[in-house]
Amino acid sequence: MAVKKDKKPPLNSRLHDARLERGWSQQDLAELVGTTFVNISRWENGSNFPNPYYRQKLCDVFGKTPAELGLIPPRSHANRIWTIPFLRNPFFTGREPLLTLLHERISTTRMAALTQAQALYGLGGIGKTQTAAEYAFRYGDEYAHVFWIWAATQETLDADFVKLAQSLDLPEKDEQDQTQVVAAVKRWLSVNENWLLIMDNADDMTMAREFLPSTQNGYVLFTTRDQAGGMIAASVEVEKLSLQDGTLLLLRWSNRLDKDTSLDQALAKDRAAAECIVEEMDGLPLALVQAGAYIVETACSLEDYLDLYKTHHKELLARPSRLMLDYPETVGTTWSLSFRQIEQQSPAAADLLRLCAFLAPDAIPEELLMRDIAEAGDPFKLNEALGVILRYSLVRREENTHALSIHRLVQTVLKDDMDQETQRIWAERTVQAVNAVFPEASSGIGEKQHYFLQFYLPQVQVCAALISQYHLHSHDASHLLHEAGAFLYAHGFYYQSQAFHQQTLDIRKHLYGSEHPTIAESLTALAILANNQGELGQAEQFHQQALDIREKTLGPDNPETTRSRNNLSVIYRKQGKYEQAEQLLKQALSISERTQGFEHLDTLNFVINMAKLYAEQHKYEQAEQLLKRALTTSEHVLEVGHPLIAYNLQLLAQLSYEQRNYEQAEHLWKQSLAILEKTLGSDHPAYAERLNDLATLYYARGLYTKAQTFCQRALSISEKILGPEHPDTITYHEHLSRIMNEIEKEQNDNYHPAPSSS
Numbered sequence: 001m002a003v004k005k006d007k008k009p010p011l012n013s014r015l016h017d018a019r020l021e022r023g024w025s026q027q028d029l030a031e032l033v034g035t036t037f038v039n040i041s042r043w044e045n046g047s048n049f050p051n052p053y054y055r056q057k058l059c060d061v062f063g064k065t066p067a068e069l070g071l072i073p074p075r076s077h078a079n080r081i082w083t084i085p086f087l088r089n090p091f092f093t094g095r096e097p098l099l100t101l102l103h104e105r106i107s108t109t110r111m112a113a114l115t116q117a118q119a120l121y122g123l124g125g126i127g128k129t130q131t132a133a134e135y136a137f138r139y140g141d142e143y144a145h146v147f148w149i150w151a152a153t154q155e156t157l158d159a160d161f162v163k164l165a166q167s168l169d170l171p172e173k174d175e176q177d178q179t180q181v182v183a184a185v186k187r188w189l190s191v192n193e194n195w196l197l198i199m200d201n202a203d204d205m206t207m208a209r210e211f212l213p214s215t216q217n218g219y220v221l222f223t224t225r226d227q228a229g230g231m232i233a234a235s236v237e238v239e240k241l242s243l244q245d246g247t248l249l250l251l252r253w254s255n256r257l258d259k260d261t262s263l264d265q266a267l268a269k270d271r272a273a274a275e276c277i278v279e280e281m282d283g284l285p286l287a288l289v290q291a292g293a294y295i296v297e298t299a300c301s302l303e304d305y306l307d308l309y310k311t312h313h314k315e316l317l318a319r320p321s322r323l324m325l326d327y328p329e330t331v332g333t334t335w336s337l338s339f340r341q342i343e344q345q346s347p348a349a350a351d352l353l354r355l356c357a358f359l360a361p362d363a364i365p366e367e368l369l370m371r372d373i374a375e376a377g378d379p380f381k382l383n384e385a386l387g388v389i390l391r392y393s394l395v396r397r398e399e400n401t402h403a404l405s406i407h408r409l410v411q412t413v414l415k416d417d418m419d420q421e422t423q424r425i426w427a428e429r430t431v432q433a434v435n436a437v438f439p440e441a442s443s444g445i446g447e448k449q450h451y452f453l454q455f456y457l458p459q460v461q462v463c464a465a466l467i468s469q470y471h472l473h474s475h476d477a478s479h480l481l482h483e484a485g486a487f488l489y490a491h492g493f494y495y496q497s498q499a500f501h502q503q504t505l506d507i508r509k510h511l512y513g514s515e516h517p518t519i520a521e522s523l524t525a526l527a528i529l530a531n532n533q534g535e536l537g538q539a540e541q542f543h544q545q546a547l548d549i550r551e552k553t554l555g556p557d558n559p560e561t562t563r564s565r566n567n568l569s570v571i572y573r574k575q576g577k578y579e580q581a582e583q584l585l586k587q588a589l590s591i592s593e594r595t596q597g598f599e600h601l602d603t604l605n606f607v608i609n610m611a612k613l614y615a616e617q618h619k620y621e622q623a624e625q626l627l628k629r630a631l632t633t634s635e636h637v638l639e640v641g642h643p644l645i646a647y648n649l650q651l652l653a654q655l656s657y658e659q660r661n662y663e664q665a666e667h668l669w670k671q672s673l674a675i676l677e678k679t680l681g682s683d684h685p686a687y688a689e690r691l692n693d694l695a696t697l698y699y700a701r702g703l704y705t706k707a708q709t710f711c712q713r714a715l716s717i718s719e720k721i722l723g724p725e726h727p728d729t730i731t732y733h734e735h736l737s738r739i740m741n742e743i744e745k746e747q748n749d750n751y752h753p754a755p756s757s758s
Contacts, residue, residue, distance in 0.1 A: 013070070014068065014069050014070035015043055015044050015058070015069045015070050015071065016044045018062050018064065018068075018069060019040075019044075022062075025037075026040040026041055026044075027040075029061070032057075032061050033054060033057040033058055033061060034057065035054060036107075038107075039054075039142070042142075043071070048141060048142060049071060049141055050071060050141060051137065051138065051139070051140055051141035052137075053137065053138045054138075054141075055071050058071065059071075080144060080145050080146075081145040081146070081147065081167050081168065082140070082145070082146050083146070083147050083148045083163070083164065083167060084133060084136050084137070084140075084146060084148050084198075085148055086133065086325075086326045087326075088133070088134070088137045089130055089133065089134065089326065090259045091249060091252045091253055091259055091289075092130060092134045093241070093245050093248050093249040093252065094241055094242065094245030094248075094249070095127070095131050095134065095238075095245075098120075098131060098236065098238065099131070099134065099135055099138065101236065102118060102120075102135055102221070102236065103135070103139055105118050105234065105236075106118055106196070106219040106220075106221060107142075115219055116233065116234050117212075117219075117220035117221070117222060117232065117233040117234070118220070118221050118222070118233055118234050118236060119202075119205065119221075119222040119223070119224055119229045119232070119233035119234065119235045119236065120132055120221070120222065120223045120224070120236055120238050121223075121224050121225065121226060121227050121229070121235050121236070121237055121238065121393060122225070122237055122238035122239065122393050123225070123284070123392075123393045123394065123407055123410070124225060124286075124329075124334040124335060124338060124392070124393070125284050125285065125286030125287065125329075125331050125334055125335075126238050126239070126240060126284065126285065126286075126393075127238055127241075127285040127286070128200075128223035128224070128238050129200055129201070129223055130285070130326075131223075131238055132198050132200060132221055132223050133198075135221070136148070136196065136198060140196065143194055143195055143196040143218075143219070144192070144193065144194040144195055145192075145194075145195040145196070146195070146196045146198070147164055147195065147196070147197045147198065148160075148198050148200065149161070149164070149197065149198065149199045149200065149211075150200055150201060151199040151200060151201055151202035151207075151208045151211075151222070152200075152201040152202075152203065154207060157182075157207070157208065157211050158178045158182065161178075161181060161182045161185050161211060162178060162181050162182075164185050165181045165184055165185050168185070168188055170184045170185065170188060171184070172184035182211060186211070186212070186213045187213070189212070189213045189216055189217075189218060190213035190214070190215050190216060190217070191217070192217060192218070193217040193218065194217070194218060195217075195218035195219070196218060196219045196220075196221065197212075197218060197219070197220050197221070198221045198222075198223070199211075199220065199221070199222045199223070200222075200223045201223060201224070202222045202223065202224045203224050203225050203226055203391065203392075204226075205222060205224055205226060205229065205230075205232045205233065206232070208222065209232050220233070225338075225391065225392045225393045226390070226391045226392075226393070227390045227391070227393055228390065228391070240282060240283030240284055240285075240407070241278070241283040241284075241285055241288070242283065243275060243278055243279070243283070244263060245283075246278035246281070246283045246285075246288055247263060247266075247271060247274045247275050247278050248263045249285065249288050249289070249292075250274045250277060250278060250288045250291060250292050250302075251263070251266050251270060251271070251274050252292075253288065253289055253291075253292025253293065253295075253296070254274075254291070254292040254295040254296060254302065255296055256270045256274070256302070269303075270302055273301070273302035273303045273305075273306055274302055276306050277291055277302065277305065277306055277309070280306070280309060281409060282407055282408040282409055284331065284407065284409050286327060286330070286331050286334070287317065287331050287409055289324060289327060290316070290317070290319065290321065290324070290327075290330060290331060291305055291309075291316070293321035293323040293324050294316065294319065294321065296323060297321060297322070297323060313412060313416070314332070314416040317330060317331045317332040317409070317412070317413060317416075318330050318331075318332030318333060319332075331409060331413065332413055332416075335394070335410060335413045335414075336413065336417060338392045338394060339353070339414065339417065341392070342388055342389060342392065342394075345388050346384070346385055346388045348373055348381065348384070348385045349384075349385040349386070349388035349389050351373060351385075352369060352373045352382075352385045352386070352389065353389055353394060353395070353414065354414060354418075354426050355369065355372060355373065355426065355429065355430060355433060356369075356395060356404065356406045356411070357406070357410070357411040357414035357415050357426070358411075358415070358426055358427055358429075358430040358462070358466060359406075359430060359434075359459055359462060360458035360459050360461065360462045361405060361406045361407070361408050361411060362405050362458070363398075363401065363403045363405065363454060363455050363458065364403055364404040364405065364406070364459070365402065365403050365437070365455045365456070365459075366382065366402045366403060366404065367402070367437055368433055368434060368437050368459065369382060369404070369433075370382050371433060371436050371437050372429070372432075372433040372436070373385055386404075394406065394407075394410055401455075403455060423470070424470045424472075427466040427469070427470045427472065428470070428472050428474070428476075430462075430463060430466060431463045431466060431467060431472055431474070431476050431477050431480060432476045434456075434459045434460060434463050434480060435463075435476040435477075435479055435480040438456060438460065438480055438483055438484065452487065457484075457488075457496075460480065460481070460484040460500075463477075463480060463481075464481060464499075464500065464503060467481070467503065467507070468503070473507050473510045473511055474507075474511075475511070477507055478504055478507045478508055478511065478518070481500045481501070481503050481504040481507070482500070482501070482504045482521070482522070482525075484497075484500045485497045485498075485499075485500035485501040485504060485525060486525070488500065489525070489528070489529065490680075491680075491681075491684065492680075492683070492684045492685040492686075492721045492722070493721065494529055494532055494533065494685075494722065495723070497525075497529060498526065498529045501522055501525040501526050501529065502526065504522050504525075505519065505522035505523065505526065508522055515549050515552065515553060516549075516553070517549065517550065517553050517554060517560065519546075519549055520545075520546040520547075520549040520550050520553075520560070520564070521546075523542045523543070523545050523546040523549075524542070524543065524546045524563075524564065524567060526542050527539045527540075527541075527542030527543045527546065527567065527571075528567070530542060531570070531571060531574070532685075533726065533727065534727040536571055536574055536575055539571050540568065540571045540572075540575070543564060543567045543568040543571055544568060546564050546567070547561065547564035547565060547567075547568055550564050551564075556591075557591050557595055559592070559595070559596065559602060562587075562588040562591045562592050562602065562606075563588070563602060565584045565585070565587055565588040566584070566585060566588045566602075566605065566606050566609060568584055569581040569582075569584040569585040569588070569609065569613075570609060572584065573609075573612070573613050573616060578613065578616070578617055581613055582610075582613060585606060585609060585610050585613065586610075588606050589603065589606040589607065589610060592606055598633065599633055599636070599637045601638075601644065604630050604633060604634055604644060605644065607626050607629065607630045608626070608627065608630050608644070608647065608648055608651065610626055611623040611624075611626035611627045611630065611651060612651055614626070615651065615654065615655055615658070618658075620655055620658070620659060623651075623655060624652070624655055627648060627651055627652050627655070628652075630648055631645070631648045631649070631652065634648060641675045641678050641679055642675075642679075643675070643676070643679055643680070643686075645675060646671075646672040646675035646676050646679070646686075647672070649668045649669075649671050649672040649675070650668070650669065650672040650689075650690065650693070652668050653665045653666075653667075653668035653669040653672065653693065654693070656668060657693075657696075657697060657700075662697060662700065662701055665697055666694070666697055669690060669693050669694050669697065670694070672690055673687065673690040673691070673694070676690060682717075683717055683720065683721060684717075684721070685717065685718065685721055685722060685728065687717065688713075688714040688715075688717040688718050688721075688728070688732070689714070689728070691710045691711070691713050691714035691717070692710070692711060692714040692731075692732055692735060694710045695707045695708075695709075695710035695711035695714065695735065695739070696735070698710065699735075699738070699739055699742070704739055704742045704743045704746065705743065707739045708736070708739050708740065708743060711732060711735050711736045711739055712736060714732045715729065715732040715733055715736055718732055
């Protein structure tokens with residue numbers, strides 16, 4: 001590589017010459033040590049000297065001492081003022097992108113007068129102060145002076161500005177009137193250049209801003225919990241540590257790794273236990289430091305701490321440590337103080353925070369909070385409450401999704417501050433809030449599916465756990481779980497649906513006894529799910545119980561009772577008990593025609609099921625007549641694309657297929673498939689069934705490649721939605737194997753090797 005020669009010899013010729021010996025440009029060297037070429041230029045021309053961090057980096061790169069590289073600063077450099085109140089943290093981990101971003105924004109290469117103040121914001125304990133301190137240690141030598149101010153209150157600001165006046169040896173340093181001393185420091189800041197002022201814990205940034213000069217020639221960095229920097233500063237969020245960085249921090253603090261040792265060198269059992277602790281702490285640095293300090297002080301293992309945390313997390317999160325010299329507060333004390341301050345400012349904000357403590361933390365829909373916290377769903381009241389909480393960064397608000405997120409440890413500490421009865425009250429209120437906004441199953445089909453799965457299913461799952469934990473046997477709990485189960489069933493999530501319906505059944509038995517009509521409703525849902533999973537004996541038992549309850553409580557002619565007869569007949573048909581199935585179905589159909597009419601949806605369903613019963617007994621003429629009658633009526637009374645029409649078409653297609661009318665069968669199956677795709681989506685088990693039907697048709701016609709395409713799609717959907725062990729998945733897999741065997745046979749039959757040459 002050709003290296004361009006400098007126009008004039010540098011003052012630090014040793015560093016300059018060492019670089020040229022390696023054939024490196026200033027940019028090459030900058031990339032090797034993780035800085036900018038501007039800094040390399042300054043170090044070589046002697047206008048600045050690298051701090052200890054970069055001195056060590058340069059020494060490592062060149063294999064030379066600081067003296068050999070000319071990196072010892074002149075004595076005049078010692079006259080700079082440095083008021084960082086603590087030593088460098090040897091265990092500081094991660095944050096590299098954040099430090100780089102800060103350096104770009106408040107670099108001395110930019111004009112100070114045009115550089116906006118920066119604000120590191122985030123949750124208490126997230127590492128704002130440690131990050132600001134690391135920035136000072138890493139880049140501090142680029143500034144003429146580095147000042148640290150405790151900006152938590154008016155009193156601490158006044159006190160630290162008086163100390164700064166003394167450090168600067170200003171004439172006003174001994175004035176009794178502190179306002180004069182502060183004014184003198186502000187004047188000094190306005191006329192001197194290239195200083196860095198860190199204002200730590202500036203939760204009231206408007207107040208802190210009053211201590212800055214109107215015109216400045218230096219750089220300002222705030223740390224704050226307030227997310228709203230506004231015109232005062234450009235906000236940069238300090239987020240929780242990644243699993244890797246959090247694990248490394250904990251292993252270093254607990255003396256399982258040296259500070260310069262990589263994570264790859266950790267013992268497997270230590271790393272596994274540390275990762276579990278990091279997940280429990282949700283990547284919060286202060287909590288990890290507390291854990292590491294406790295492990296060192298008590299000489300317990302990482303596994304022992306993890307076990308202890310599960311039963312004594314409240315005590316551990318509030319426990320101070322003599323090893324944490326730069327951490328005056330614990331997780332518990334830091335957040336408990338924030339909660340009390342929020343309570344004083346806004347009871348509504350405090351209630352909103354308590355509600356968030358019991359919800360799934362990662363995506364809390366604002367509409368859920370609106371109904372519970374804001375009167376009459378008033379968004380202004382919600383915004384007012386959120387504004388208070390956001391000052392402490394206890395929640396995050398996602399503008400695009402209109403959802404909130406909350407740190408899991410914040411939830412833990414909030415709940416730990418409540419007694420058992422208060423926790424139960426808020427758990428019940430959480431269930432009521434989710435139930436109030438949960439979409440009815442019938443309204444969730446189609447475009448709402450993704451929204452529900454992302455934002456509401458996690459909340460319902462949390463509610464299900466709360467209902468179990470606190471024994472919340474209420475109408476709200478029953479309604480929420482039943483509707484969630486129905487929604488999931490409608491979208492093909494059968495296993496999750498079954499869990500919710502089973503829990504609903506248990507609650508209803510506790511509320512209403514074992515012979516209430518709602519018990520029959522839950523039993524019917526569970527029977528349908530058992531049927532879908534091929535458990536016909538279980539399905540028969542549930543349907544029979546539901547029928548008995550409805551006949552006793554609702555009467556033999558009630559629509560619910562006739563539906564139970566129909567449901568049980570379906571199971572009998574699948575079991576080959578055709579006489580029992582026909583007897584029940586004729587009863588249901590007769591009552592429905594008499595009480596609800598020929599065009600009612602129930603009647604149409606019963607006609608279709610009767611046709612299916614005849615078809616299975618090869619009574620094709622009777623089956624076809626019933627299906628055509630049902631289709632004509634359905635198309636007349638139902639909306640275009642109704643799932644019942646798709647089902648009717650499917651049965652007509654099956655009849656055509658069994659009578660070897662393949663063209664008609666293909667036409668009807670494709671019509672049914674198009675309706676299902678539009679109404680249920682292309683990931684629904686019913687859609688997979690139609691795909692497999694078409695694959696069966698193409699297989700029968702010898703179109704094996706086409707059959708393979710359709711069967712593979714059906715198998716993929718079934719594996720994704722129902723799982724690899726579901727009977728449908730197994731059926732499709734076996735079907736695909738048969739198709740592939742035929743394709744292989746065709747290929748072998750068509751293979752004619754060329755004759756060998758003699």
